[in-house]
Amino acid sequence: MAARTRSASRRGAEPSDTRQALLRSALALFERLGYDATSVQQIVDDAHRTKGAFYHHWESKEALLRDLHEEFIDDQLERARAVIGRDLPPEEMLRELVTEVLMEPLSVYKSEITVFLHEHRFLSDAAFAEIRRKRDEFENIVVSVIKRGMDTGAFKKIGTPQLVASGVIGMCAWSYTWLEAKGKLSPREIGETYGDILVKGLAVSE
Amino acid sequence: MAARTRSASRRGAEPSDTRQALLRSALALFERLGYDATSVQQIVDDAHRTKGAFYHHWESKEALLRDLHEEFIDDQLERARAVIGRDLPPEEMLRELVTEVLMEPLSVYKSEITVFLHEHRFLSDAAFAEIRRKRDEFENIVVSVIKRGMDTGAFKKIGTPQLVASGVIGMCAWSYTWLEAKGKLSPREIGETYGDILVKGLAVSE
Amino acid sequence: MAARTRSASRRGAEPSDTRQALLRSALALFERLGYDATSVQQIVDDAHRTKGAFYHHWESKEALLRDLHEEFIDDQLERARAVIGRDLPPEEMLRELVTEVLMEPLSVYKSEITVFLHEHRFLSDAAFAEIRRKRDEFENIVVSVIKRGMDTGAFKKIGTPQLVASGVIGMCAWSYTWLEAKGKLSPREIGETYGDILVKGLAVSE
Amino acid sequence: MAARTRSASRRGAEPSDTRQALLRSALALFERLGYDATSVQQIVDDAHRTKGAFYHHWESKEALLRDLHEEFIDDQLERARAVIGRDLPPEEMLRELVTEVLMEPLSVYKSEITVFLHEHRFLSDAAFAEIRRKRDEFENIVVSVIKRGMDTGAFKKIGTPQLVASGVIGMCAWSYTWLEAKGKLSPREIGETYGDILVKGLAVSE
DNA sequence: TATGAATGAGCTTTCATTCAT
DNA sequence: TATGAATGAAAGCTCATTCAT
Numbered sequence: 088m089a090a091r092t093r094s095a096s097r098r099g100a101e102p103s104d105t106r107q108a109l110l111r112s113a114l115a116l117f118e119r120l121g122y123d124a125t126s127v128q129q130i131v132d133d134a135h136r137t138k139g140a141f142y143h144h145w146e147s148k149e150a151l152l153r154d155l156h157e158e159f160i161d162d163q164l165e166r167a168r169a170v171i172g173r174d175l176p177p178e179e180m181l182r183e184l185v186t187e188v189l190m191e192p193l194s195v196y197k198s199e200i201t202v203f204l205h206e207h208r209f210l211s212d213a214a215f216a217e218i219r220r221k222r223d224e225f226e227n228i229v230v231s232v233i234k235r236g237m238d239t240g241a242f243k244k245i246g247t248p249q250l251v252a253s254g255v256i257g258m259c260a261w262s263y264t265w266l267e268a269k270g271k272l273s274p275r276e277i278g279e280t281y282g283d284i285l286v287k288g289l290a291v292s293e
Numbered sequence: 294m295a296a297r298t299r300s301a302s303r304r305g306a307e308p309s310d311t312r313q314a315l316l317r318s319a320l321a322l323f324e325r326l327g328y329d330a331t332s333v334q335q336i337v338d339d340a341h342r343t344k345g346a347f348y349h350h351w352e353s354k355e356a357l358l359r360d361l362h363e364e365f366i367d368d369q370l371e372r373a374r375a376v377i378g379r380d381l382p383p384e385e386m387l388r389e390l391v392t393e394v395l396m397e398p399l400s401v402y403k404s405e406i407t408v409f410l411h412e413h414r415f416l417s418d419a420a421f422a423e424i425r426r427k428r429d430e431f432e433n434i435v436v437s438v439i440k441r442g443m444d445t446g447a448f449k450k451i452g453t454p455q456l457v458a459s460g461v462i463g464m465c466a467w468s469y470t471w472l473e474a475k476g477k478l479s480p481r482e483i484g485e486t487y488g489d490i491l492v493k494g495l496a497v498s499e
Numbered sequence: 500m501a502a503r504t505r506s507a508s509r510r511g512a513e514p515s516d517t518r519q520a521l522l523r524s525a526l527a528l529f530e531r532l533g534y535d536a537t538s539v540q541q542i543v544d545d546a547h548r549t550k551g552a553f554y555h556h557w558e559s560k561e562a563l564l565r566d567l568h569e570e571f572i573d574d575q576l577e578r579a580r581a582v583i584g585r586d587l588p589p590e591e592m593l594r595e596l597v598t599e600v601l602m603e604p605l606s607v608y609k610s611e612i613t614v615f616l617h618e619h620r621f622l623s624d625a626a627f628a629e630i631r632r633k634r635d636e637f638e639n640i641v642v643s644v645i646k647r648g649m650d651t652g653a654f655k656k657i658g659t660p661q662l663v664a665s666g667v668i669g670m671c672a673w674s675y676t677w678l679e680a681k682g683k684l685s686p687r688e689i690g691e692t693y694g695d696i697l698v699k700g701l702a703v704s705e
Numbered sequence: 706m707a708a709r710t711r712s713a714s715r716r717g718a719e720p721s722d723t724r725q726a727l728l729r730s731a732l733a734l735f736e737r738l739g740y741d742a743t744s745v746q747q748i749v750d751d752a753h754r755t756k757g758a759f760y761h762h763w764e765s766k767e768a769l770l771r772d773l774h775e776e777f778i779d780d781q782l783e784r785a786r787a788v789i790g791r792d793l794p795p796e797e798m799l800r801e802l803v804t805e806v807l808m809e810p811l812s813v814y815k816s817e818i819t820v821f822l823h824e825h826r827f828l829s830d831a832a833f834a835e836i837r838r839k840r841d842e843f844e845n846i847v848v849s850v851i852k853r854g855m856d857t858g859a860f861k862k863i864g865t866p867q868l869v870a871s872g873v874i875g876m877c878a879w880s881y882t883w884l885e886a887k888g889k890l891s892p893r894e895i896g897e898t899y900g901d902i903l904v905k906g907l908a909v910s911e
Numbered sequence: 912t913a914t915g916a917a918t919g920a921g922c923t924t925t926c927a928t929t930c931a932t
Numbered sequence: 933t934a935t936g937a938a939t940g941a942a943a944g945c946t947c948a949t950t951c952a953t
Contacts, residue, residue, distance in 0.1 A: 105933090123329035126926060138928085139935045148927065205411070246486035250478065253471055254464045254487050261463020269455065280452035281460050288494025311916075333944060345918050348945065517913090535741035538947060550949085551914045560948065617823065658898035662890065665883055666876045666899050673875020681867065692864035693872050700906025723937080745923060757939050760924065 106144050108134040113151055118198040122206045159199040160221045163192055167228045177236030182282040189259035190278030201263050242289040255285055312350050314340040319357055324404045328358055328412045362409050365402040366427045373434045383442030388488040395465035396484030407469050448495040461491055518556050520546040525563055530610045534618045571611040572633045575604055579640045589648030594694040601671035602690030613675050654701040667697055724762050726752040731769055736816045740824045777817040778839045781810055785846045795854030800900040807877035808896030819881050860907040873903055
């Protein structure tokens with residue numbers, strides 16, 4: 088029993104191999120079919136693993152979803168913090184938030200983001216409190232940039248900072264719904280256009 | 294025994310009473326739990342009806358979802374057609390699309406729209422072809438207004454009309470995700486703010 | 500209410516029109532799909548009638564099956580009685596039973612017979628006692644002809660009359676399973692061949 | 706509580722114990738009630754198993770039916786091949802086909818054959834192609850024996866080999882409908898009688 | 912005679928999860 | 933670490949039948 092060393096299992100794969108394979112399969116299936124419509128069986132079949140392996144790595148299907156979210160939201164939050172750490176006027180900061188934080192990650196995390204946005208509902212669970220906290224922190228960063236712009240006179244006071252921030256986020260986030268379909272443009276290029284419109288739309292008229 | 298007229302028993306209720314009751318219950322549950330996570334049993338329990346009655350009115354759960362979508366998309370398309378039928382400059386037309394077509398219906402159809410946007414996935418089915426056609430027609434209307442604005446020199450040529458239209462729609466559509474949560478503002482008020490930002494953001498600088 | 504005369508209903512059709520239409524549809528569907536797999540809804544749809552009409556004419560789906568059986572078994576029994584009423588030697592009588600009673604009706608009642616043979620199971624019910632009685636009477640007629648042949652020395656005593664009769668009936672009845680598939684031959688022609696084989700097979704050797 | 710080893714709980718039963726138990730129960734129920742009229746619930750109750758276990762072993766109720774068929778048709782085909790592999794004149798070969806291939810297996814596979822013959826309808830599915838192929842091969846073996854007899858002058862040319870073969874098969878197969886009911890005779894004894902009648906009926910008169 | 916909405920039990924199947932090994 | 937048979941609750945859906953009209 089003790090003799091059953093690592094190399095005997097799954098052709099000498101690294102221990103976290105299985106974990107990664109399952110995560111990848113789950114992500115692809117969630118994106119295509121939705122979290123609810125994807126069964127654990129499908130995930131393990133797709134990853135050429137077994138249910139036992141799945142439940143060895145996660146206590147539930149939901150726990151895997153949580154892990155999936157965590158990865159990208161950490162990245163996004165980090166990017167956001169980096170942007171507001173820079174010494175930039177609000178217009179430029181908004182532009183960078185749009186391109187580098189809101190749009191750019193879509194290049195890498197398109198699937199995660201699609202799943203995240205689609206599976207909102209499951210985030211109400213207590214287990215997702217941490218993720219919700221991070222998402223809120225991210226939103227607050229956007230709000231704070233708008234607010235600073237309004238306070239310093241760079242942006243017109245059209246609506247509350249919260250309302251404007253929601254518009255900014257929505258404009259960008261929405262693109263996950265059509266990105267692949269119509270896509271000749273990279274997320275960054277889209278972000279630049281949207282940044283232009285938003286900055287100009289918010290600027291104080293001269 | 295004598296009191297058993299028209300109330301204890303569901304038989305002989307008003308025509309399509311049952312249909313309406315089921316639609317209402319389904320809508321509320323889909324919004325709260327999602328289409329997939331809502332069972333037919335939950336729907337009929339909520340409506341105080343039976344599964345038999347459900348399947349008497351719809352051939353499947355999906356058919357009900359289709360009916361739910363149809364109602365509001367027809368309304369939205371009609372509103373959009375009305376707006377482009379008016380004799381207005383592109384700026385005003387865009388403003389009206391935003392307030393009257395994109396945001397205003399959220400007052401009435403918040404639930405339907407939430408369901409509609411969340412349940413995209415199920416629209417891939419052939420049975421939803423008509424709904425998809427209408428949604429495309431609607432999108433094309435927004436695109437055409439942006440395009441006219443660019444062609445007539447009212448709007449700057451920032452990005453393609455398609456890209457800009459997607460941004461406009463996204464900015465508004467996204468609001469369904471937070472509308473209730475933060476909501477002191479009416480959809481119309483939100484639309485006015487967003488309209489201002491967008492029109493100003495697209496305007497040719499003077 | 501009393502004024503709702505016959506011609507107002509179903510385009511002036513004869514009263515038994517509906518009954519006949521339902522019987523025809525049920526027969527065709529039972530043959531194709533089986534009794535169990537055919538729903539009352541399918542029957543009434545196929546006949547362009549309604550469930551109400553169905554249950555007006557029959558108290559149950561099984562009652563209709565009974566009616567379906569009755570029609571053809573009466574015909575078959577009558578034919579059998581006619582044959583044994585003739586003044587013929589056993590060989591000829593057997594030949595006529597095979598061609599005129601066992602095979603010939605397949606030309607007319609192919610569907611009924613297929614259903615009858617396939618839906619045996621449902622005949623165990625008390626409601627089918629009469630049909631079972633008639634089928635037994637029919638079998639006894641075949642047995643009696645074989646027996647007379649053996650008693651008079653026309654047929655060899657190979658096995659009991661019951662056993663031989665079962666073989667005769669089986670040889671013919673089985674043909675319903677392939678009749679349509681391979682069918683260039685009429686039931687009568689098949690019966691003539693089988694009659695030849697059986698009569699020769701049973702004859703006392705010279 | 707201590708007694709709960711291997712008997713109160715079904716887990717850890719002998720390998721494929723469950724599979725066999727379910728097959729046996731299904732077979733008995735299908736024979737008695739018919740495939741359609743037998744529910745998966747009845748099967749698992751009868752086998753003291755659960756539905757989950759059922760669907761762990763078969764993907765559908767139909768898949769189980771297929772397994773049930775396969776077992777006996779393989780046996781029958783093997784017997785038929787063995788018979789035509791022997792060096793025998795057509796008369797003897799026909800006699801052996803009747804006794805050893807058509808009738809004898811009824812001793813063992815009465816239930817399977819009853820189900821098989823009754824549930825023809827379900828064999829139209831693509832999944833049953835293999836079974837259909839085997840059944841056809843079996844029929845062709847019978848046809849070929851008749852044909853050889855006719856070609857070599859052992860049998861009279863009464864009807865086509867196909868027609869005669871169908872009669873032979875029918876005469877025997879039909880016996881499943883009454884075998885139990887009247888049964889003092891073994892399938893082999895029945896086969897000997899039928900073999901006599903058929904061989905004599907087909908023989909060229911001397 | 913006939914309608915058709917409604918019933919309610921039952922259907923086949925799915926699935927997240929458990930657990931002896 | 934991992935297996936995979938088994939669980940049991942619940943899913944979507946069907947259907948013979950009833951009944952107020």
